Amino acid sequence: MLPVTEGARRPADGTSTDRGGPPGVRPVVDTPSGLRAKDLLSISDLSTDEILLILDTAEAMKEVGTRTIKKVPTLRGQTVVNLFFEASTRTRTSFEIAEKRLSADTLNVAATGSSVAKGETLADTVRNLEAMAPDMIVLRHASAGAGHLAARLCRARVINAGDGMHEHPTQALLDALTIRQRKGRVEGLKVSIIGDLLHSRVLRSNVLLLRALGAEVCACGPATLMLPDMARLGVRATTSVDEAVEGADVIMLLRIQLERMRGYFFPSQREYFRQFGMTMARLRRAKPDVIIMHPGPMNRGVEIASEVADGPDSVILAQVANGVAVRMAVLYLLAGARQEERGS
Numbered sequence: 001m002l003p004v005t006e007g008a009r010r011p012a013d014g015t016s017t018d019r020g021g022p023p024g025v026r027p028v029v030d031t032p033s034g035l036r037a038k039d040l041l042s043i044s045d046l047s048t049d050e051i052l053l054i055l056d057t058a059e060a061m062k063e064v065g066t067r068t069i070k071k072v073p074t075l076r077g078q079t080v081v082n083l084f085f086e087a088s089t090r091t092r093t094s095f096e097i098a099e100k101r102l103s104a105d106t107l108n109v110a111a112t113g114s115s116v117a118k119g120e121t122l123a124d125t126v127r128n129l130e131a132m133a134p135d136m137i138v139l140r141h142a143s144a145g146a147g148h149l150a151a152r153l154c155r156a157r158v159i160n161a162g163d164g165m166h167e168h169p170t171q172a173l174l175d176a177l178t179i180r181q182r183k184g185r186v187e188g189l190k191v192s193i194i195g196d197l198l199h200s201r202v203l204r205s206n207v208l209l210l211r212a213l214g215a216e217v218c219a220c221g222p223a224t225l226m227l228p229d230m231a232r233l234g235v236r237a238t239t240s241v242d243e244a245v246e247g248a249d250v251i252m253l254l255r256i257q258l259e260r261m262r263g264y265f266f267p268s269q270r271e272y273f274r275q276f277g278m279t280m281a282r283l284r285r286a287k288p289d290v291i292i293m294h295p296g297p298m299n300r301g302v303e304i305a306s307e308v309a310d311g312p313d314s315v316i317l318a319q320v321a322n323g324v325a326v327r328m329a330v331l332y333l334l335a336g337a338r339q340e341e342r343g344s
């Protein structure tokens with residue numbers, strides 16, 4: 001177990017009363033190593049050192065939310081708006097739990113029930129929220145670049161919680177944390193990402209992050225769902241699922257995103273499962289200690305068989321649990337950088 005920050009006192013309700021950093025990690029306001037960028041919009045906003053800082057901070061954050069330390073006052077007095085214009089279960093709830101564990105004032109805005117339903121633009125919505133002086137905005141949106149637009153209009157820090165087919169940086173960070181926990185490292189591992197590559201923001205963020213940490217990345221899917229620039233990203237592309245699975249340390253399945261498909265990319269879901277679906281039989285080609293990942297939500301019986309999703313190699317629910325710790329780490333490190341800028 002990680003050491004608790006020296007001098008921390010815990011009242012009966014489990015709230016830590018120290019300066020608010022995670023146990024075992026020095027408060028970022030005292031370090032020169034906070035995040036450089038104002039916002040987290042893409043994995044390319046982060047240096048490799050910053051990626052590792054987030055993963056180490058997330059490890060320490062896992063103790064927050066347990067019976068011994070229910071919450072820390074890191075973001076006390078700060079307002080975080082969760083602006084989710086697209087459906088989400090894992091990302092939205094884990095950000096909200098993370099914010100509450102860091103004692104932030106949080107509020108949730110969804111497209112339904114907001115003035116977006118009356119035709120208000122994203123820019124106007126962001127300008128109006130900014131007028132109420134939030135400290136951070138967590139944004140999910142169906143359009144690529146939505147976070148960049150919001151960040152340009154806002155003094156508030158913006159965290160991209162998934163923008164169309166572009167990126168989902170906190171998902172890639174929680175995936176890397178899960179891999180590192182299970183394998184002890186990321187460098188040198190063969191990570192095969194299989195599924196709907198074309199429509200996947202999870203793929204784009206994972207490729208940037210896994211390559212930065214030295215993994216060998218193989219991407220596999222039907223030719224119709226392949227990205228054209230895989231080689232430029234340092235990724236080996238194949239349409240052969242057997243080749244992708246062969247010797248893999250990590251297999252990450254991607255959801256077939258039917259809602260983003262206009263036209264026919266494969267004959268039927270049954271046919272997709274027959275050619276690309278992850279089954280126990282296919283898994284036999286992987287390393288014996290392979291782990292199975294999926295960002296969710298899963299299409300059981302399409303990209304993954306239930307016996308694989310629920311089997312002994314699956315770390316899918318560990319990914320979800322790590323989502324809270326990673327999002328606490330990102331919120332904490334961005335908030336620390338803000339305090340550095342203010343000189344407090």
Ligand code: CP
Pocket residue numbers: 087088089090091092162168171295296297
């Ligand atoms: N992985 C992921 O982004 O899941 P949600 O869409 O449920 O947030």
